[in-house]
Amino acid sequence: MPKILHTYRYTGKPWEILKSVVPSGFEVKTLDEPTQEQLVKEAVDADYFLVSGRLLINEEVLTAAKKLKMIQRTGVGTEMLNKEAIKARNIPVYVNAGINARSVAEHTVTLILNCLKNIPLISSNVKKGVWKKQETGVSCNELYGKTVAMVGMGNIGRITAGILHAFGANIIYTDIFRQSEAVEKTLGISFRASFDELLLDADVLSFHCPLTEDNQKILNAEAIAKMKDGAIVVNTARGKLIDEDALYKALVSGKLRAAGMDVHYEEPMLADNPLKTLDNVILTPHIAGLSFETFHSMMVGAIENIVAFENGKLAEIKNKILEL
Numbered sequence: 001m002p003k004i005l006h007t008y009r010y011t012g013k014p015w016e017i018l019k020s021v022v023p024s025g026f027e028v029k030t031l032d033e034p035t036q037e038q039l040v041k042e043a044v045d046a047d048y049f050l051v052s053g054r055l056l057i058n059e060e061v062l063t064a065a066k067k068l069k070m071i072q073r074t075g076v077g078t079e080m081l082n083k084e085a086i087k088a089r090n091i092p093v094y095v096n097a098g099i100n101a102r103s104v105a106e107h108t109v110t111l112i113l114n115c116l117k118n119i120p121l122i123s124s125n126v127k128k129g130v131w132k133k134q135e136t137g138v139s140c141n142e143l144y145g146k147t148v149a150m151v152g153m154g155n156i157g158r159i160t161a162g163i164l165h166a167f168g169a170n171i172i173y174t175d176i177f178r179q180s181e182a183v184e185k186t187l188g189i190s191f192r193a194s195f196d197e198l199l200l201d202a203d204v205l206s207f208h209c210p211l212t213e214d215n216q217k218i219l220n221a222e223a224i225a226k227m228k229d230g231a232i233v234v235n236t237a238r239g240k241l242i243d244e245d246a247l248y249k250a251l252v253s254g255k256l257r258a259a260g261m262d263v264h265y266e267e268p269m270l271a272d273n274p275l276k277t278l279d280n281v282i283l284t285p286h287i288a289g290l291s292f293e294t295f296h297s298m299m300v301g302a303i304e305n306i307v308a309f310e311n312g313k314l315a316e317i318k319n320k321i322l323e324l
Contacts, residue, residue, distance in 0.1 A: 002310055003027045003067075004303075005046035008053025009034040014295065018050075021299045023307060031055075040064045048072060048306050051080065054267060058082045062089060070309050072302045073322075075100060075289060077238075079211060083324045093322040094305045098155040099298050100289030105159035107288035108236045109167075111260030112148070112204055114282055115232045116141045118258075121279045144168040149202035151195060151218075152209030152237065153179055160208065161187045174198050175209070199226040204234060211238035221246040230257040236288040239263040248274050251281060262288045 002025075009031045010018055022028045028050075031038045039055050043065040051057060052074040062068070062085050071086065071093045078093075086093060114120060117140045125136070148164050150157055150173040158179075161171050165188040173179075174192045184191065192198050195218060198205065205227065209215065219233065220243040233256060235242055244265045250256040258280040264273070267286055275281050308316045 001025060001027050002047040003029060003045055004048045004050050004306060005042050006030040006050045006052065007039055007055055007057065008051075017296055018299050021296075021303050023303070026303075026307070026310075036060075043068070048309075050074065050302055050306070054080055056080050056082070057086070059085050062086065062091070070094065070306065072305050074298050074302055077210075078322065079238075087324040092309075093324060094302075094309070094317060094320045095322050096298055096301050096305075097320065099301055100294045101155040101159050103291040103294040104156045104236050104288040105163060106291075107262060107284070108156075108160050108206055108208075108234060109163050111234045111236070111262065111282055111284075112164075112206065112232065113143060115204075115234065115258040115260050115280075116143055116146070120282055145170065146203040147172060147201050148204045148206060149173070149192075149198040150189075151175075151198065151205070151207045151241075153177075153189070154208065156236075157208035158183070158187060160206070161189050165189075172198060172201060195223070196226065199223055200228075202227060202231055204232045206234045207237040207241050209237055209241070211240055216240050217243040219243060219247070221249070224250045224255060227256070229255060232256065232258050232260070234260040236262045239265045239267060244273070244275060248278070251275075251278055258282070262286055 004022065004026055006018065006028065015030060019028060029042060031042060034053060034055060036055055040061055043061050045067060046065055047067050047069050049057065049068065049071045051071060057071065057080055059082060068091055071091055073093065073095045076095045076097050081093065122136055144167060147170045150161065150171060153173045153175040157173065164171055171187065171189045172192050173189050174195055174197065178191050179189065218241055224246055233247065247259060251259060260282040262284045263286050275283065305317050305320055
């Protein structure tokens with residue numbers, strides 16, 4: 001019976017959802033503890049890896065996994081994969097491209113609106129008995145007419161832009177690939193050739209790009225200095241795109257008005273991360289792509305790929321393979 005090893009740890013409802021979509025004839029196992037040591041131990045008799053979380057699929061894990069036929073990501077991020085070691089062993093990697101795009105887009109817009117409307121702080125104050133209607137109301141802003149600068153315009157970016165366009169936002173973007181004229185017209189988006197060009201006009205700066213060696217801490221003190229006073233930063237992409245020390249200083253000084261962060265430089269966030277102390281920061285635990293609907297679809301898609309691979313139906317999943 002082929003063994004599918006989930007390379008992190010699911011409990012409760014996520015684990016029940018995963019088990020429910022695995023067909024008879026396959027065994028699925030999640031880690032007892034989310035550690036590298038446990039992963040190496042369980043990898044020994046695994047036929048398939050279902051990769052989520054941030055444990056590394058490194059040389060040690062791959063050496064232990066002598067039966068491994070294929071690696072399937074629950075999503076699309078690959079920073080936990082040692083691609084060179086995987087390629088050297090001729091192990092194919094499959095991804096779930098675009099499957100969580102709408103969930104991430106909705107979460108992004110939720111963070112933008114909450115930052116503009118000061119919802120978490122205002123809600124907290126009302127619960128404490130603070131009722132200052134006019135004073136509170138005029139501290140809020142509308143999304144309509146604001147310039148949202150988007151870094152990246154892939155699946156998630158395009159859906160996000162479509163939602164923002166419906167709100168009447170002015171959308172500018174940069175990407176290594178420019179969208180077609182037809183797409184730009186439909187979404188109401190305008191291209192900028194560089195990240196620096198985006199910074200100057202952004203009322204809201206929103207990240208939708210992968211993490212690379214070239215863009216770590218791309219939003220740093222120098223970049224923030226180029227932004228408008230009172231701008232908002234939202235990140236649902238990768239935490240290491242932002243220098244969190246520089247972000248914290250800008251939020252404290254008032255250079256930046258607010259930040260909405262679903263991804264973080266260290267995950268889980270360190271206990272002493274100073275961003276946790278600020279009322280103008282909204283923090284969520286990397287859940288933008290994990291609505292119930294999306295999570296279920298991710299598990300279904302991932303297991304379908306594994307079953308197709310086991311049954312030799314490679315043509316059915318050829319467009320889901322990752323080029324290493």
